[in-house]
Amino acid sequence: MNQTIDTSRLQRGRAALAAIDGEAGEKVVAALADIAPDFATYLLEFPFGDIYSRPGLNLREREIATIAALAAMGNATPQLKVHIAAGLNVGLARAEIVEILMQMAVYAGFPAALNGLFAAKEVFGAREEEA
Amino acid sequence: MNQTIDTSRLQRGRAALAAIDGEAGEKVVAALADIAPDFATYLLEFPFGDIYSRPGLNLREREIATIAALAAMGNATPQLKVHIAAGLNVGLARAEIVEILMQMAVYAGFPAALNGLFAAKEVFGAREEEA
Amino acid sequence: MNQTIDTSRLQRGRAALAAIDGEAGEKVVAALADIAPDFATYLLEFPFGDIYSRPGLNLREREIATIAALAAMGNATPQLKVHIAAGLNVGLARAEIVEILMQMAVYAGFPAALNGLFAAKEVFGAREEEA
Amino acid sequence: MNQTIDTSRLQRGRAALAAIDGEAGEKVVAALADIAPDFATYLLEFPFGDIYSRPGLNLREREIATIAALAAMGNATPQLKVHIAAGLNVGLARAEIVEILMQMAVYAGFPAALNGLFAAKEVFGAREEEA
Amino acid sequence: MNQTIDTSRLQRGRAALAAIDGEAGEKVVAALADIAPDFATYLLEFPFGDIYSRPGLNLREREIATIAALAAMGNATPQLKVHIAAGLNVGLARAEIVEILMQMAVYAGFPAALNGLFAAKEVFGAREEEA
Amino acid sequence: MNQTIDTSRLQRGRAALAAIDGEAGEKVVAALADIAPDFATYLLEFPFGDIYSRPGLNLREREIATIAALAAMGNATPQLKVHIAAGLNVGLARAEIVEILMQMAVYAGFPAALNGLFAAKEVFGAREEEA
Numbered sequence: 001m002n003q004t005i006d007t008s009r010l011q012r013g014r015a016a017l018a019a020i021d022g023e024a025g026e027k028v029v030a031a032l033a034d035i036a037p038d039f040a041t042y043l044l045e046f047p048f049g050d051i052y053s054r055p056g057l058n059l060r061e062r063e064i065a066t067i068a069a070l071a072a073m074g075n076a077t078p079q080l081k082v083h084i085a086a087g088l089n090v091g092l093a094r095a096e097i098v099e100i101l102m103q104m105a106v107y108a109g110f111p112a113a114l115n116g117l118f119a120a121k122e123v124f125g126a127r128e129e130e131a
Numbered sequence: 132m133n134q135t136i137d138t139s140r141l142q143r144g145r146a147a148l149a150a151i152d153g154e155a156g157e158k159v160v161a162a163l164a165d166i167a168p169d170f171a172t173y174l175l176e177f178p179f180g181d182i183y184s185r186p187g188l189n190l191r192e193r194e195i196a197t198i199a200a201l202a203a204m205g206n207a208t209p210q211l212k213v214h215i216a217a218g219l220n221v222g223l224a225r226a227e228i229v230e231i232l233m234q235m236a237v238y239a240g241f242p243a244a245l246n247g248l249f250a251a252k253e254v255f256g257a258r259e260e261e262a
Numbered sequence: 263m264n265q266t267i268d269t270s271r272l273q274r275g276r277a278a279l280a281a282i283d284g285e286a287g288e289k290v291v292a293a294l295a296d297i298a299p300d301f302a303t304y305l306l307e308f309p310f311g312d313i314y315s316r317p318g319l320n321l322r323e324r325e326i327a328t329i330a331a332l333a334a335m336g337n338a339t340p341q342l343k344v345h346i347a348a349g350l351n352v353g354l355a356r357a358e359i360v361e362i363l364m365q366m367a368v369y370a371g372f373p374a375a376l377n378g379l380f381a382a383k384e385v386f387g388a389r390e391e392e393a
Numbered sequence: 394m395n396q397t398i399d400t401s402r403l404q405r406g407r408a409a410l411a412a413i414d415g416e417a418g419e420k421v422v423a424a425l426a427d428i429a430p431d432f433a434t435y436l437l438e439f440p441f442g443d444i445y446s447r448p449g450l451n452l453r454e455r456e457i458a459t460i461a462a463l464a465a466m467g468n469a470t471p472q473l474k475v476h477i478a479a480g481l482n483v484g485l486a487r488a489e490i491v492e493i494l495m496q497m498a499v500y501a502g503f504p505a506a507l508n509g510l511f512a513a514k515e516v517f518g519a520r521e522e523e524a
Numbered sequence: 525m526n527q528t529i530d531t532s533r534l535q536r537g538r539a540a541l542a543a544i545d546g547e548a549g550e551k552v553v554a555a556l557a558d559i560a561p562d563f564a565t566y567l568l569e570f571p572f573g574d575i576y577s578r579p580g581l582n583l584r585e586r587e588i589a590t591i592a593a594l595a596a597m598g599n600a601t602p603q604l605k606v607h608i609a610a611g612l613n614v615g616l617a618r619a620e621i622v623e624i625l626m627q628m629a630v631y632a633g634f635p636a637a638l639n640g641l642f643a644a645k646e647v648f649g650a651r652e653e654e655a
Numbered sequence: 656m657n658q659t660i661d662t663s664r665l666q667r668g669r670a671a672l673a674a675i676d677g678e679a680g681e682k683v684v685a686a687l688a689d690i691a692p693d694f695a696t697y698l699l700e701f702p703f704g705d706i707y708s709r710p711g712l713n714l715r716e717r718e719i720a721t722i723a724a725l726a727a728m729g730n731a732t733p734q735l736k737v738h739i740a741a742g743l744n745v746g747l748a749r750a751e752i753v754e755i756l757m758q759m760a761v762y763a764g765f766p767a768a769l770n771g772l773f774a775a776k777e778v779f780g781a782r783e784e785e786a
Contacts, residue, residue: 028769031776032769032772039769042574042575045570047237051234054562057195057230061195062234064192064195065195065231065234067196068196069239072199072200072204073204073766074468075766075767076767078770096192098428098429100196102182102185105371105432106178107201107371107372109367110368110440110472111469111471111472112469114425114472115472118424124428137399137402166379166382167364169364169447170360170376173439173443177439204373205599207371207373207377209373229563236566237765238765238766239764240761240763242599245552245567245603251559268661297648301622304701305634305638316495318488318489323457328461328499330462331465331497332465334463335635337597337599337636338633340638358454361449365444366458368439369463369472370462468729491690491694494691498633499634500633501632502596502630502631503630503631503698504725504728504733504734505633507694507698507733510690514686514690578757581751585751586754588716589719589722589758590758591720592724592727593724593726593727593762595724596727596728620711620716623711624712626706626709627720627721629706631721631725631728
C-alpha cells in the first residue's frame with residue numbers, strides 16, 4: 001500500500017491509547033499484527049488519534065459515552081471490558097460505572113444492564129487480584 | 132388492577148421528567164393515556180423516579196450516557212431527539228452533544244453517527260425557531 | 263430460473279398469509295411483483311407455507327412471539343404494524359397486544375416498548391376509521 | 394440512598410421471580426449483591442413485581458413473548474437460557490419452545506434461530522442431568 | 525482544533541466519495557457543514573480516503589459488502605439508499621442488488637430483506653425519473 | 656407433520672451446503688437432529704436450496720455479502736466463523752476476507768470489525784493446524 005501516513009496522528013493515537021486503554025489496548029494492537037496490521041494503524045489513528053484527542057469532552061465524559069454505548073449494543077463484550085477498565089483509568093469511580101450500566105436497563109433492557117454489570121464485576125475483580 | 136402505588140416514586144418521577152425532558156416528556160405521557168396509561172406510570176416511576184433520581188451521576192453525565200446509547204442503537208430516533216433536547220436542558224452545550232455523536236462513529240459506525248448528527252441538527256433548529 | 267416449485271407449499275402459504283395478515287400481506291406481495299417476484303414466492307413458501315402452517319403452536323401464540331420479536335428488534339416498524347393487525351385477526355385482544363408491548367420494556371428498553379405502543383395506537387386507530 | 398421502598402412490589406416481585414425463573418433467578422439476584430444491590434431490587438420490582446404480576450396475559454404467554462424477543466435480539470444468551478427454563482417452569486412444552494425459536498428464523502434470521510435452538514438444547518440437557 | 529491534516533488522505537477521500545456515492549455523498553458532506561464540519565472531514569478521510577481507497581477488493585465487491593451490512597443492520601435506511609445508488613454507480617446490476625437483499629432474509633430475517641428491497645425500489649424508481 | 660417435501664429443493668440444498676460450508680455445515684445439521692430435525696430441513700431448503708442455488712451472484716460474491724452482514728450484526732459469531740471458512744472454500748483469499756471485515760468498521764463500528772478479525776484469525780489458524 002502506498003498511502004501517506006500522517007505520523008502525528010499515529011503518534012497522538014498511540015499516546016491516547018496508552019493513556020486510556022493501557023495494556024489492554026496494546027494487546028489488541030499486538031493481536032492484529034499478524035492478521036491485519038493496517039487495521040491496528042487505523043485503530044490508533046481514527047478513534048484515538050482523531051476522536052479521543054479532540055477537546056470538547058474530557059476523557060472521563062468520553063468513557064461515560066463509550067461504556068453506555070457498548071453496554072446498550074450488547075454485542076461487543078471484549079470491548080466493553082476494555083472500556084470499563086479505561087473508565088477506571090481516566091477517573092471514573094466503580095460506583096459511577098455501575099450507575100451508567102444500571103441506567104442502560106431503561107434504554108436497552110435489563111439483560112443489557114445485567115450483562116454490563118457482570119462484565120464490570122469481572123473487570124473490578126481482576127484489578128483486585130493484580131493489586 | 133389492584134397494585135399498590137408508591138406515590139413518592141411517581142411524584143419524584145414526574146418532577147424528574149419535567150426537569151429533564153420538559154414538554155417533550157409530558158407529550159409522551161399524554162400520548163400513552165388512551166392506549167397504555169399504566170405504562171405512563173411505569174415510565175415515570177422506573178426511569179425517572181428510580182434511575183434519574185439516583186445520586187452517583189449528575190444529570191449532565193446521565194444524558195451523555197443516554198445520548199450515546201440511543202445514537203449507538205440507532206433504532207429509537209424519537210427518543211434520541213427527546214434526549215438531545217434533554218441534554219440541552221440539563222446543561223450540555225450543543226458542541227458537547229455533537230462530540231458525543233461523532234464519537235459513536237467509532238463504536239456503532241458512521242451511519243449511526245450521521246443519523247445522530249442529523250437528529251441533533253433538527254432539534255437545534257427547532258430550538259432556534261422557538262426562540 | 264429453472265427451480266421446481268412445490269405448489270402445495272405455495273398454496274398453503276397463500277392461504278396462511280390471507281388468514282393471518284389479510285389485505286396488508288397481499289399488498290406486500292403485490293409490491294414485490296416488479297422488483298423481486300421470486301422473493302414474494304419465498305415469503306409465501308417459507309414463513310407462511312412452512313412455519314405458520316406448522317402445528318405445535320396456534321396462530322394466536324405465534325403472533326405473540328412475532329409481535330414481541332419485532333418490537334424488541336425495533337428496526338422493522340412496517341412489519342410490526344402488519345403483525346399487530348395480524349394479532350387482532352387471529353384473536354388477540356387489543357389489551358393483550360398492549361401487554362406484550364409493555365413487557366418489551368424489560369427486555370429491549372423503554373424506547374422499544376414506546377415505539378411499539380405508538381405503532382399499535384396507529385393500527386388500532388386505523389381499524390376504527392375503517393369500521 | 395433515601396428512597397422509599399414499596400415493600401409490596403418487592404415482595405410480589407420476589408414471589409414472581411421464584412415462580413418463574415426459580416433457582417436461576419435467585420442466582421442472578423445473589424450475583425448482584427456485591428456489585429449493584431439496588432439493581433437487584435429494581436429487577437425484582439419492575440420486571441417481576443410490576444410487569445409479570447399483571448393480569449392480561451398468563452405466564453405461559455408472557456414467556457412465549459420473552460423467549461421470542463431474546464432469541465430475536467441474539468445478544469443476551471444468558472437471559473435467553475434463564476427464560477427457556479422459565480418457559481418450562483410455567484408450562485411450555487419443549488416442543489413449543491422449539492417452535493418459537495424456529496419461527497425466529499423468519500424475523501431475525503437463521504443464525505438467531507440456530508443459536509436459540511442450541512441454547513434450548515443446553516437447557517433441556519441440563520434438566521435431564523438433574524433428573 | 526490544531527490537528528495536522530493529511531491533505532492526500534482528504535483529497536483521495538473526496539475523489540473516492542465522488543466516484544462511489546456521487547451527488548448523494550456530496551449532499552451528506554454539505555449537510556454536515558453547519559453542525560459538524562470536522563465530521564465531514566473524518567467521513568472523507570477514514571471511510572473513503574482510507575478504506576475504499578485500499579486495493580484488495582474492487583469497488584463492486586466493496587459495495588456488495590456495504591449493501592449487505594446496511595440491509596442486515598436495518599437501522600440505517602438513508603445510508604442503505606445511498607449505497608444502493610453507489611452500487612449502481614460502480615457497476616452492480618439492479619438484479620445483483622436485488623440478489624444481495626434477498627439473501628439477507630437468511631441472515632437478518634424477512635423484514636430486513638423486505639425493507640431493503642423497498643429501499644431499492646425507491647432508488648431504482650428515482651433513477652428512472654431522472655433519466 | 657404431513658407436509659409435502661420437495662425432494663429437489665432438499666437435494667439441491669444438501670449439495671450447496673456441502674460445497675459452501677463443508678464439514679462445518681454438516682455438523683450444524685447433525686446437531687439439530689435431536690432437538691429440531693425439521694429445522695435442519697428448512698436450513699437446507701431455504702438458504703441453501705433456494706437462495707445460494709440461485710444464479711445472479713456467484714458464491715464468492717454471496718459469501719462477501721454474508722461475511723459482511725454477520726460481522727456487522729455482531730451477534731452470531733458461530734455462523735460468522737462458518738462463513739469465513741465458507742468464503743475460503745468458495746475462493747475468497749484470506750486477504751480479501753480481512754478487507755471485508757476491516758470495512759465493517761465504517762458501518763458497524765470498530766468493535767464489530769475487531770471481533771470479526773479475531774474470528775477470522777481463529778478460522779485461519781485452525782486451517783493451518785489441519786494442514
